[in-house]
């Protein structure tokens with residue numbers, strides 16, 4: 001272990017791409033940052049399904065902007081991952097062959113417009129909870145990418161909460177739709193934070209190297225504490241009979257999600273895993289001519305520039 005690497009971590013300074021770093025630190029980051037990048041672009045799919053069915057022009061414009069932001073987040077994160085000495089092609093190959101994971105949450109279907117509200121409110125809400133700490137992660141390019149991503153995610157969370165508020169204040173059927181979306185997305189959202197600390201194989205190194213600043217359980221607890229009052233304010237009910245304020249810990253007690261279901265989903269057997277990966281591979285194939293044309297154009301410009309020298 002290089003003393004300079006340890007000293008930088010101890011001083012809370014960022015590790016930069018040209019700095020020496022242990023190979024396991026590099027590999028750990030490639031795994032996490034690429035999983036994060038994949039989540040952003042796979043995350044475009046369930047919401048993208050609703051662009052053509054958004055209930056107003058305003059809702060459509062906002063949703064298009066949000067889905068486009070997710071594409072941008074993917075781009076920053078792939079670039080951060082590439083700075084760890086792995087190519088974009090390799091990263092995408094890992095996604096397309098099922099070798100690399102992406103967030104479990106995107107393997108659930110979006111059945112109604114209320115699900116778009118639930119995704120923004122809960123899923124982006126959970127994503128920010130995790131990503132605020134990642135602004136202080138030890139790897140410089142990842143930390144800097146997170147600053148901009150967090151700003152955009154907070155807009156996403158608000159657009160989702162706005163949709164849910166409107167439905168909750170609407171007709172009886174609209175309120176039921178919002179409640180149904182909350183019932184279906186609550187447990188998968190809690191799973192987004194990863195397995196319980198005791199079962200989190202990567203946490204020890206992640207905390208030691210200041211990649212993660214807080215544990216899966218700490219962030220999950222904070223998310224529950226923040227979200228319960230938001231549900232109560234608009235008359236929706238969190239679907240957990242064991243949910244109860246615990247004055248001693250100044251937080252809610254709540255039930256565990258079904259960790260067996262989580263393990264199934266992250267191993268490729270969730271309700272939409274095959275559909276999502278199929279759509280991604282198809283989009284990649286359909287974009288082949290664009291990539292080839294862009295490379296050919298760049299090559300031509302290089303030749304032209306050389307001719308003038």
Ligand code: BYC
Nearest residue numbers: 036039040043102103104127191192193194200201202203
């Ligand atoms: N889904 O040791 P652990 C978003 C895997 S989306 C799938 O605790 P770690 C958005 C984990 O990879 C937000 N897999 O792992 C976009 C590991 O397997 P491997 C995406 C999961 O890394 C569009 C194993 O389980 N955010 O922003 O310490 C629209 C054991 O876990 C999950 C990120 O990716 C999961 N939920 O902690 C809307 C944030 N959880 O790799 C929103 C960056 C665990 O050893 N990532 N696994 O085979 C992280 O912060 C961490 O990687 C995690 C897991 C908290 C997710």
